[in-house]
Amino acid sequence: MCKNLVALLTIFIFFAVVIQACTKDDSTAIVPTTTSSIQPIVDNTPVSNPITNDTAALGQALFWDPILSGGKDVACATCHHPNNAYTDGLDLSLGANAIGYGQNRRFLLPNDVPVTKRNSPTLLNVVFNGMDASGKYMPRTAPMFWDSRIQSLENQVISPLTTFEEMRGHGYSEAVTIDTLVARLTKIAEYRHLFEAAFGSSQAITAATISTAIAAFERTLVAMNSPFDRYQKGDKTALTDQQIQGMRLFKDEGCPICHSGPMFSDYKLHVMSVPDNTQLTSSDAGAMGGYAFRTPTLRNVGLTAPYMHNGVFKTLKQVMKFYDDIGEPISQNPHVPVQQLDANIQRIALGTAEQDQLISFLHALTDSNFDKYIPTRVPSGLNPGGSIR
Template identity: 35%
Template structure:
């Protein structure tokens, strides 16, 4: 969770809670039924469903072959053929068992052995390091906004530094990145064409591409020998991968049930947490809208960790400047995209570099306002999450919405419980098979099938 509101005193909080009908409630008291319903109106919470998903004009369910395209994207997503050394697939770092993430603080790509938190890099090459940032989930990845505070958009921003927009444009970037998938096999500029050339040599892929892109297939048949007109081309690979990822939507959480009108969908602790989250704690100032993100690029004061965007072993500084890398503006140093919070319970460790090891730590960090406390906090080492480099000018350098909150322990617990109400273990799209395929056309074994992410409705709510 990010960017909580301004400091407020206990007296102010008590007065506000009394006005909301919650002031007399202890941490164990039930929340009044009328108050539950009123919270929807109070915070302007409106439903968002699978039918609302934005699609690009040239990659939508109305296209001939779209359902086949989604399945082709699934095969490509799990095929190690897309990596330079044939040892890494998209699913290596975005495995269904880990909510389409990897459950590691920082990603581990080429030369890695194992999956998830057990994955290690097996190389003596000093150029091979952990990735500089935490691997984000692919769940709801196609529902980001193109503008701060906007609604989900087919041209939504991608990556922690928002360096690109749209699933299609980002689809093959990992295949071109040295430490993610490419390694030394070819240059970054040659990666997309190299992957396309490999796929053309696999006879089992051609019928999948033909059925997925009938117009491209006809164009290929009319231009024999012209690779630029081949149905297996960079554009079709990107569109297939994007089609698969866009259907990975989870919009049936207990929170969604509540927003749609079910006042019994949340526990009392979750209702109290919701009221704090969107109310006096101010989390909703930056975590709003359908994905619980404003998609702003903010400097919130999380400490640096990891090898950096250009590790010292490659002649770099070992730092990660965030948005500044792409704008060149000093004012953008350490600005990163505000993450969405759907399924946040399943996608730790948290923050851009995986420093926070529990949801409670993320709330404790913002409760401190990203400021070093005057005394140690008993039972936690949350101070390690705070960027000491910004402390001397914290009021100037850290986003003004990040200020000490003085939340109580019970209030922090309630906010954490609310964030768990954003968990949805169902996939809403009827077009996608969310499981690991038993095989792929290249014949390279896909990542192992493991179980932690359940693909059936949770007992306490039903998927729509």
């Protein structure tokens, strides 16, 4: 959070504004639905990937199916589960060669697979990544991952499939990952039917159509009706007095300079000197080795602990302490010199009552009425979500 006299209106943009914002090369699509698990949304969808029931249904099946992992034991949903607001509740995720769900997940023995080096971010509202303060965004260039190294959901999807510690494991080499997965899916009649329904041909099982389908499903995961949103739309009973005081503190302490716009994120990279997670054998240097990480959305932040790029803080109280300890400024990571810190970072020194007010406001950004559907089966016949039961 950074000190700046940014007008509060830059973050208080109604969802109605959000969904109307379009760019010239992106179309607005209303998603039809015939099932309770695929929620209709209005979305600035790329022309190249219009969301339909067929693409979203295929994407949902792939999202939950561990057939996409080397050991057939990890799915996208393993680390992005609806019971944890599409995170996993861990500081650093456990992917390949692990068993169990959330806090109970553990590696199987023997094990030589490391933990992932970063916290699993929520997929709720990922459709809006990159949105600016005016509500405009470009899905084709949307920043993904904590270091923004990949742009667009379609491009992001492939990375976990090919990464050793995430989904690939010892199943095959990185070079043959996609060919192996395409061959697996092609052998399953139900997937051939689903791909044909979505893309017009049972032969259309490729890296591009796999990523297109999963991205289409992920774009349906929207949660934009929090008490804050209802308050902004005119329901003045939606926020408590404590939350209203916290909202004022949020502005006065300069939080909107980084946590700005409808998504409460500027989606930019900042050097914050977050302490390293001691589970890692080496320091995570972030984007381009400069210890910069992307500002996360604050929507549903009350549901997505632990916090920061490496999950080093378990509670919002600990996050408050981090900003208090940052000093004038003081680096809290020995690998980050003070002169490298983001120029806007300043200490936020609040008393206990004020901290409680600010945290109460952050909880007012929660919309728990999102898609929590968990399938009982997937086309491969494997356990939905992988080895999480």
